Amino acid sequence: SQKIEQNSEALNIQEGKTATLTCNYTNYSPAYLQWYRQDPGRGPVFLLLIRENEKEKRKERLKVTFDTTLKQSLFHITASQPADSATYLCALVVGWVTGGGNKLTFGTGTQLKVEL
Amino acid sequence: DADVTQTPRNRITKTGKRIMLECSQTKGHDRMYWYRQDPGLGLRLIYYSFDVKDINKGEISDGYSVSRQAQAKFSLSLESAIPNQTALYFCATSEGEGYTFGSGTRLTVV
Numbered sequence: 722s723q724k725i726e727q728n729s730e731a732l733n734i735q736e737g738k739t740a741t742l743t744c745n746y747t748n749y750s751p752a753y754l755q756w757y758r759q760d761p762g763r764g765p766v767f768l769l770l771i772r773e774n775e776k777e778k779r780k781e782r783l784k785v786t787f788d789t790t791l792k793q794s795l796f797h798i799t800a801s802q803p804a805d806s807a808t809y810l811c812a813l814v815v816g817w818v819t820g821g822g823n824k825l826t827f828g829t830g831t832q833l834k835v836e837l
Numbered sequence: 838d839a840d841v842t843q844t845p846r847n848r849i850t851k852t853g854k855r856i857m858l859e860c861s862q863t864k865g866h867d868r869m870y871w872y873r874q875d876p877g878l879g880l881r882l883i884y885y886s887f888d889v890k891d892i893n894k895g896e897i898s899d900g901y902s903v904s905r906q907a908q909a910k911f912s913l914s915l916e917s918a919i920p921n922q923t924a925l926y927f928c929a930t931s932e933g934e935g936y937t938f939g940s941g942t943r944l945t946v947v
Contacts, residue, residue, distance in 0.1 A: 729877075755934075755935060755936075757936075762925075762940075762941070762943075763940055763941070764841075764927050764929070764938030764939050764940050764941050765880070765927075765936070765938050766938070767934070767935030767936060767937070770934045770935060810879070810880070824870075824882060824885060824895075825882075825936060826882075827872075827879045827880040827881075828879060829877060829878065829879035830879065
């Protein structure tokens with residue numbers, strides 16, 4: 722069966738350190754992968770997209786890697802801050818649906834807590 | 838104003854009642870989606886629409902229906918609410934990279 726797995730246990734790190742979150746998938750061949758941030762009681766907010774032919778993408782303190790052989794994406798936040806505390810979701814797009822649309826399938830997310 | 842607005846923000850309803858959740862967007866996107874979120878299960882797709890004349894079922898459409906009244910409006914109905922439809926519901930739009938989500942409707946069915 723198809724699965725997207727993110728660590729369900731919260732990740733606690735100290736301010737200033739690099740946080741690394743993992744997204745593993747099975748029985749998918751995603752065209753691309755996205756990462757979102759979600760704060761309690763709020764909708765997810767899009768952060769980054771990485772395509773199957775890209776190894777790495779960066780945006781400010783964020784870095785995403787995508788290894789289609791390992792079927793894994795890593796999401797890094799460097800110089801983490803307490804304001805980075807949130808749940809981070811990965812999502813896959815398997816392919817373009819006829820008509821030009823795309824559907825995302827989400828992982829369950831990993832909660833990140835950055836402590837002073 | 839928010840790009841994607843959902844109403845109501847919170848709703849408590851009784852089992853068997855019909856309820857409509859509304860979503861409007863100012864992004865000008867053709868594609869709109871309804872998801873529900875449950876603890877431990879993540880976001881699951883209920884229905885999606887790629888334009889005004891297009892409606893498609895997602896992975897968990899049973900017990901739900903939708904209406905795309907205009908490019909900007911996509912509403913979700915629970916025909917006869919049941920307690921296991923208690924969840925956080927999100928509307929989203931997309932065009933190109935990334936989805937834009939609304940702030941959600943917390944629905945409780947008692």
